[in-house]
Amino acid sequence: MKHPIPLRPENMHELVAERVHDMQLRGNIKRAVDISLHKRADVVSDFGDWENMRKMAHAVKALVIDHLAHYLAMFESRAVAAGAIVHFASDAEEARTIVRGLIQDCNGRLVVKSKSMTTEEIELTHALEEAGITCIETDLGEYIVQLAGEIPSHITAPALHKNRREIGLLFSEKLSVPYTDDPKELSNIAREKLRAAFMEADVGISGVNFAIAESGTICIVENEGNARMSSTLPRMHIAVMGMEKLLPDFESLALFLEMLGRSATGQRLTAYTSLLTGARKPEENDGPESLHIVILDNGRSKMLRDPNLREALFCIRCGACMNVCPVYRSIGGHAYGSVYPGPIGSVISPIFHGEARAKAMPYASSLCGACSEICPVGIPLHHQLLSWRHTLVSHGHSRLSERLLMRMFLFMSKRTWRYDLAGAIARALAPLLSESGVPRVPVWSRTRDFPRIPKKSFKQLWKERENEHA
Amino acid sequence: MSTREAFFRRLPMDDSERLTKDETALRGLFTEPNQIASSTLVDRFVEMATHAGARVLRCDIHQAASTIVEQLGIRGLLLYADDELFRRLGMYEALGRCTAIERIVNVASIPRGRARDFDGANASISVARLGIANSGALLTGISEGENRSVSLLADEHIAFLAADDIVPSLAHAVPLLRNTAKPDGPSAITLIAGPSKTADIEKVLVTGVHGPAALTIVLLSA
Amino acid sequence: MKLAMRFLDIFHEDGSEYIIAPTGSCVAMVTTFYGMMSDMPTAYQEKLVDVQGRVREFTSFLVDVLHIDDVGAEFDARVTVHDSCHALRELGIKHQPRVLLNKVRGTTLVENDAAEQCCGFGGTFAVKYADISTAMTEEKIDAIIRCGADVVTGVDSSCLMQLHGALRRKTSVVRSMHIADILAAGAS
Numbered sequence: 001m002k003h004p005i006p007l008r009p010e011n012m013h014e015l016v017a018e019r020v021h022d023m024q025l026r027g028n029i030k031r032a033v034d035i036s037l038h039k040r041a042d043v044v045s046d047f048g049d050w051e052n053m054r055k056m057a058h059a060v061k062a063l064v065i066d067h068l069a070h071y072l073a074m075f076e077s078r079a080v081a082a083g084a085i086v087h088f089a090s091d092a093e094e095a096r097t098i099v100r101g102l103i104q105d106c107n108g109r110l111v112v113k114s115k116s117m118t119t120e121e122i123e124l125t126h127a128l129e130e131a132g133i134t135c136i137e138t139d140l141g142e143y144i145v146q147l148a149g150e151i152p153s154h155i156t157a158p159a160l161h162k163n164r165r166e167i168g169l170l171f172s173e174k175l176s177v178p179y180t181d182d183p184k185e186l187s188n189i190a191r192e193k194l195r196a197a198f199m200e201a202d203v204g205i206s207g208v209n210f211a212i213a214e215s216g217t218i219c220i221v222e223n224e225g226n227a228r229m230s231s232t233l234p235r236m237h238i239a240v241m242g243m244e245k246l247l248p249d250f251e252s253l254a255l256f257l258e259m260l261g262r263s264a265t266g267q268r269l270t271a272y273t274s275l276l277t278g279a280r281k282p283e284e285n286d287g288p289e290s291l292h293i294v295i296l297d298n299g300r301s302k303m304l305r306d307p308n309l310r311e312a313l314f315c316i317r318c319g320a321c322m323n324v325c326p327v328y329r330s331i332g333g334h335a336y337g338s339v340y341p342g343p344i345g346s347v348i349s350p351i352f353h354g355e356a357r358a359k360a361m362p363y364a365s366s367l368c369g370a371c372s373e374i375c376p377v378g379i380p381l382h383h384q385l386l387s388w389r390h391t392l393v394s395h396g397h398s399r400l401s402e403r404l405l406m407r408m409f410l411f412m413s414k415r416t417w418r419y420d421l422a423g424a425i426a427r428a429l430a431p432l433l434s435e436s437g438v439p440r441v442p443v444w445s446r447t448r449d450f451p452r453i454p455k456k457s458f459k460q461l462w463k464e465r466e467n468e469h470a
Numbered sequence: 471m472s473t474r475e476a477f478f479r480r481l482p483m484d485d486s487e488r489l490t491k492d493e494t495a496l497r498g499l500f501t502e503p504n505q506i507a508s509s510t511l512v513d514r515f516v517e518m519a520t521h522a523g524a525r526v527l528r529c530d531i532h533q534a535a536s537t538i539v540e541q542l543g544i545r546g547l548l549l550y551a552d553d554e555l556f557r558r559l560g561m562y563e564a565l566g567r568c569t570a571i572e573r574i575v576n577v578a579s580i581p582r583g584r585a586r587d588f589d590g591a592n593a594s595i596s597v598a599r600l601g602i603a604n605s606g607a608l609l610t611g612i613s614e615g616e617n618r619s620v621s622l623l624a625d626e627h628i629a630f631l632a633a634d635d636i637v638p639s640l641a642h643a644v645p646l647l648r649n650t651a652k653p654d655g656p657s658a659i660t661l662i663a664g665p666s667k668t669a670d671i672e673k674v675l676v677t678g679v680h681g682p683a684a685l686t687i688v689l690l691s692a
Numbered sequence: 693m694k695l696a697m698r699f700l701d702i703f704h705e706d707g708s709e710y711i712i713a714p715t716g717s718c719v720a721m722v723t724t725f726y727g728m729m730s731d732m733p734t735a736y737q738e739k740l741v742d743v744q745g746r747v748r749e750f751t752s753f754l755v756d757v758l759h760i761d762d763v764g765a766e767f768d769a770r771v772t773v774h775d776s777c778h779a780l781r782e783l784g785i786k787h788q789p790r791v792l793l794n795k796v797r798g799t800t801l802v803e804n805d806a807a808e809q810c811c812g813f814g815g816t817f818a819v820k821y822a823d824i825s826t827a828m829t830e831e832k833i834d835a836i837i838r839c840g841a842d843v844v845t846g847v848d849s850s851c852l853m854q855l856h857g858a859l860r861r862k863t864s865v866v867r868s869m870h871i872a873d874i875l876a877a878g879a880s
Contacts (some may be wrong), residue, residue, distance in 0.1 A: 017573060021824040028672075029671050035673040046604065049504040063496050067489045069481040082653040083761075088477035089616045114477035134640040140679060142737035154662065157670060164672050183671040188677055194680065199586045215651040223683025225622060225666040232618045232658070233586060248493075251500065254640035257661075258503060258604075265669070268605035273661035277651045285578065286585040286617045326810045332876035364821055366814025366828070383728060402816075408558060413695055448857035 007151050009337040009353050012360035016335045025161060029332045032160045035325040037122060039266020040320065046268070047165075047258075048261040057259060060252045061314035064213075064244075065304065071213040071246045072295070078216030080119050082278030091298050092122035098122060098294055099205070099238055101411060106236055108133065108202035112194075114220070114227035115139035116207025117155050117317055118240050120339040123354055124205070135205075136197050138226035140190050147174045153333030155340065158263045161332045174384040194226070204230030204288065208241035209316070210256060211293075214249040215277055218293060223271040231276065237288040243295050244313040256316060263318040263376040299351040308387040312318040312347045314377040321371035321381060327364055337363060343371035345379040350388060359397045362388035423457050491536075498515070511603045515636045516689070519606030523677055524685040531690045532632070535564035538595070542686060545570035546592035549624055552576050552615040553597040556630075561595075577620045585619040590595030594624035598662075600643055601636040601687075607663040607688065609643055611656050618658045627682040633691040634660045644667060696726050697736055703747075704739040710757065711747040712871045714872050716847045718777025719749045724782045726842035749779060749848055751871060753843040766878025768798035772841035774855060775808045775833070789847060791872050796874060804844075806835035813854040829858045835837075837863060845871045 005014045019025055023340045044050050062072050076086045089095035103111060105378040111128060113135055125146075128135045137146040141158035145151065147170055152158030168181035177189055206227050218239050220227045231237045247253055261267040275427065281286035288427065302307040322328040322342025333341035338349040338358065346361035371381040392398065412422050456464075484629050507514055516526045516634075529537045538544070538561065548571050556562065565574055575588065596616050598608035608629050610621050637643060650659060666681030677683050699722070713719050714849030724745050726732070730742065754760045771793055779785040793801050812818065830857060836844050838850055842865065846852055848871060856868040 016821065016824065020827055034567050039657055046505060048506050052501075053503050059496050059499050063492050067484065069478060069484045070486075072478075083657075088474045090477050090480070091475065102555075134584060138680065139670075140668050144670070151568055157673075159670055162671075164674075167671055184672040184676045186671055187668060187676045191679055195589070198680070199589065201662070212651070215648070217651045218503065223667050224679035226679070228618065228622050228660070228669050232622065235583075239516065250651075251641070252646045253647075254644055267604075267663075268522070268664040269607050269661060271522070271572050271609075271664050271667050273663075275651055275659040275661075276657060277659075278653060278657050281654075281657050284657060285580055286580045286619045291657075295477075297477060297480060304482070324813070326828045326831070327821075327824055328826050329831075363817065364824070366777070366810045366812060366817045366825070368810035368814070369563065369781035370777075370808070370810065373781055375617060386725070386728070410694060412697060424601070441846070448854060466491070 003334070009349055009358040009361060010356075011337050012335065012364065014180045015337050016331055016364070019331050019335045024163070025332055026330060026337075027359045028161055028163050030329055032157065033329055036157075036265055036319075038325045040262060040264075040323075041266075043262045043266050043268055043287050046262075053255065053259060054142045054376055056255060056376050057376055058314065060211070060247065060255065062311075064246045064248055064322070065310060065313050068243065068246070068304065071248060072243060075213040075246060076295075078214065079218075079293055080216070081302055083281070084216065084218050084278050084293050087292060087294045089294055089296045089298070090261050092296075095122045095240065095294055095296050096124055096127040099240070100128060100133070102236065102238060103133055103203050104131070106202065108236065110201045111135040111205055112138050112195065112197050112201040112226075112230045112234065113206070114206045115140075115228045116143050116205070116240055117339060118207050118242050119153065119205065122240075122296065122298065124240070128140070130374055131460065134156055136194065136201075138194050138197070138224075139222075140187060140224060142169065143190055143194070147171070147242060149153075151339050153341065154319055154345075155317050155342075156320060157302060158191065164465060170346055187451055198226075198229045198233050201230070201234040203236045203238060204232075204234040205238045205240065208232055208239050208293070209260065210242055210247050210253055210277075211245045211415060212248075212250060212253055213246055216418045217275050218411075220274045220276070221257070221270045221272070222274075223267075225272060228272055228274055232287055233272065235289045236292065237279070237290070238292045238294060240296065241298055243300055244315075256259070259443065260316055260318055263316075263320045263374075295402060303348070303351055308391075309347065309351070309383060311379045312344065312381075312384060314379050315343075315344050315348075316377060320374045320376065324370045325371065326368060327366065336364070339367075343385070344379070347381060347384045347388065350392075355395060355397060359392050382448045420459070421459070427455065427457070471588070475631040482590070505604055505639060506652070507604070507638075511636050512579035512691075513640060514635050515601050515603040515606055516597045516661055518604060519601075519664070519687055522606045523667060524534045524606065524664045524687050526687045528631075528633075528689045528691065531559070531632075531692055534559045534688065534690055535561055538628070538643045538690060539564050539568050539597065542593075543570070544568065544628075546572055547588070549577050549588055549591045550574060550596075550621055551596035551613060551615050551617070552578060555597050555632075577617050578615050580617075580619070584625065588619065589623045591624040593626045593628060593655070594620045595628040595630065596620045598629045598631045598687075599635065599644060601631045601689075602638075602640055602643060602661070603636050605663055607661045610662055611648065611659040612646070612650055615624045616656075618660070621660065621662060622681055623638070624682055625678075626686065627662075628667075628688060629685045630688045630690060633689055693729055693731060696732070698730060700736055700739040700743055703743050704829050705742065709746065711743065712753050713747065714750045714847070714870065715849055716749050716776045716783055717787060717850065719747055720778035722747045722816075749783055749847055752783065752785055755788040756792050760836035762792055762795035763792065763875050764878075765795075765875045766797040767874050769842040770800045770802050770840060771796075771843045771845055772802050772809060772836055772839050772873065773807055774836075774844050774846040774851055776846050777801055777810050779834045781810060785847060789845070789851055792875060793829065793845070797878070799874070800872060802839050802841050802863045804835040804839035804841065807831055809835075809853045811851045813850045815850075818854070825854075826858070829854055833858050833862055833866075837866060842866060842870045843874070845874055847871055
C-alpha cells in the first residue's frame, strides 16, 4: 500500500488515516511487538525484584538529572584526560555544524554510521549528504529504511513495519540483486554491501547509550557488530549523545545494562557492549586515532526546567512503551510522523519539533497507562501526556468547537438543577430519537451504542425506594 | 561566549550541598538485584551463553591445547592474542602442529591501521578475563596482547575462559571495570554475549551480520 | 478545576463514611488526577485529602473494606473480565472483581488474553481518533470471543459501553454487563 504523505508530526491525522485500515501493516507490527513483549516477560522473571530495580534506576537518573551540570563537567574532564575531545552543541544546527566540520577538517568523504536516534533527531545524515559527504547506515534496520527513503518506525527496531517480502522487493529493486525474502540471505546481502564501506570509511559515527561520569567512558550496545566496526576501523570516531545519557558510575551502569536489553528486546545482554575510554592508546594497533564526543542539548534543558517533563529525560530508549501501547500497535511508528513515536515520542517530540507542529501527538492516546507501567525507569508517561494537553490548551492550540463543548459541559454540570434538567430533557426526548430508545450520533454510533436512556433517573429511583422503606 | 559556556548557562546551577545529600541517599537505596538462580555459577553461565548463541566446550586445563587442535576444526588463517595463559598451555606449539591451519598471526604484530588486511580471517582466539553467569557474557579487551579486531574480524571467534573467573552478574564485574577503564588502560573493553546477530527482519534471529558468525567458549577447569 | 472544587464542596464532611462509585475512572479522577491539578487553591487541599480518603470503587469497597466476597448472587454464564485502565493502574483493582465473581453461583470465570489491554474508549480520544479507538476495541473483542465467554464484565461503564457496541456488531452471543448487575442477579 502506498503511503505518499510526508512523515512529519504536523501530518499526524492524515498519516493515521493512511495506516489505520492497513491490515498488513497492523499485522506486521503486532507480530513484532508481541514477540518483544513475550521475550521481555521471560527474562524479567530472572529477577525477583524487578519493581525494586525500576525504583533504583529511577533514583539513579533523578540524581544525574538533578545535578546534570556537575556530572557533565566530571564526564568531560575524565573523557578529555583519557584522550577524547568533547564538544557541546546547544541545538541541532550547532551539532550538525560541529560534525560536518570535523569530517571536512580531516578530508573525510565516506562515513559509516551505526544506529543513533539522536542523529536522527538532528537530521544529521541529510546535512552531511548536502555537504557532499556519503553517509551510510550500517545497522540492518536503518539500512533498510535508508534504502526506502523513510525514517525509522520504532526506536530499537527501525524496520519493524515491514515484512520480509517488502524488504526482499526493496533490496532487489534498490540493490539490483535477485529477489529473496529469506532473512538470512537478506542479511548476507547487507553484510556484503557494507563490508567495503567499513574498510574504506574515513569516519565512523555512532550514538551513545550511556556515558559514565566517573571515568569519561562511553557505552554503546548493539547486536550486529556494526557499531564496533564503525568505531574501530575508520581513523575518526564521532559519538553523538543527548546530555541526559549520563550515569554517575559503573555500579549504575551494571544496573542499567541488566535492564536495557531485557526491556528492549528480551535479551539478557546484547551481543556486544562496548566501553570506550578515549581514542586509541599509543601502544594499541587498532581503534580510531581520534574520538570526538558531541554532547547535545536541543531542548533537553527546557525539559529539565519543567517539573512535569523532567522525568522524560530518564528515558534509556528501550522502546518498551511503544511495544505495549495499544495505539502504537494499531498504527505503527510512521503514523506519528516523528523519529520518536509512541508514548515517549509523544512526550518529547513537542520539544524537538515545537508545540505547533507536534500538537496532535499527546492526544493520540487513551491514557491507559500501560507505558508508565512497563517503563524500566518509571517515567509517568501517561501523566506527562495529560500535562501536555493542559499546556497545549493554555497555549491556544485547541479547537474552538472543543473549547465551546467543554464550556457547555461545565455549564450543565455546575448546578444540580441544570444537570437534572438536561437529564429530564433527554428522557423526554428518548422516544423521539429512535424506536429502541437508543440515540444515534454521527461517528460515535458507527461502533458504539449509547446506553438505553432510562425512563427514570437514578435520583428518582432512589427517592422512590426511600419512600417505600419509610 | 564559547559554545561550552552558552551550553552550561542553560543548566541549573550546581548545588554541591544537595548533591552530597542526594548521593548518600542513593547509595543507601542501592542494592544488588535479587536473582532467582537454582543452578551453580558455572552451569548457569553455560546455560546462558548457549542461550545467547555461543557454543561452549568444557575441558580440563591440561587438555586445552589438544582440545583446540582436535575439536575446533580450525583451518586457514588464524588470528590470536598472545596471552600468558596460552604460553603456559603451549598453545602456539599445538596450533603449529595443526596442518589445516595455513597461517597464524599474532594480532599485536599487525601494523597500526592494517587490521583491515585481516578481515575475513577464518578464526581468532583470545582469552576472556571474566564470565558473567546471568547472561553468559564474556569481558574481553582486558587481556594482554588483545586488540579490538581479534574478537571482531574473523568468521569464528574462540574465547578461552577459566571457570574460576565466572561471577554471578555485572555488579560483580564493577571493580574490574573501574580498575581498567582509565586513561592508561585499554581504550575498548567489550562485553560479548554470543555471536553477531540481528532480528531486524520480522524478529527472525539471524547470526553473523557484522561480526563473527560463531562464538566458541572453551571453559577451562583446573 | 471548577467541577473538582464543586465535587469537594459537596462531599467534604457530608457525614458519610465512604463515597462509593461504580466506576473506576471516576474514583481515579478523585484519588489521582485531582492531585495533579497544580492550580487547585490551597484552601481545598484539606477537603481533597478528606474526600480522597473516603472515596472507593464499588468492588474494592466490598472486598477490601467490608471483606465480603459472597453477595448471594446467582448468574448462569461464562464470564470474562475486562480490567479497565484507570481501575487497574491507578487503583490497583484486579483481584477484587474476580474474588466476587468466583462466589457467584452458576458463573464460570474465564480469562481472556487481552484482559489488561485498553478497550479504546479513553474519553475524547474515542472521538478524536475514532478509527484507532475502533481498532483497539476490535483486538479486545477478538480476545473476548476467543476465550469462549458469554459475558464480559468490568467496573467501568464507559469501557463496557465501548465493548458492547462492538460486540453487538460482531456477534449475537456475547454481551457486556457491569459487575454490579451480575452481583444483583438472583439476589434474594
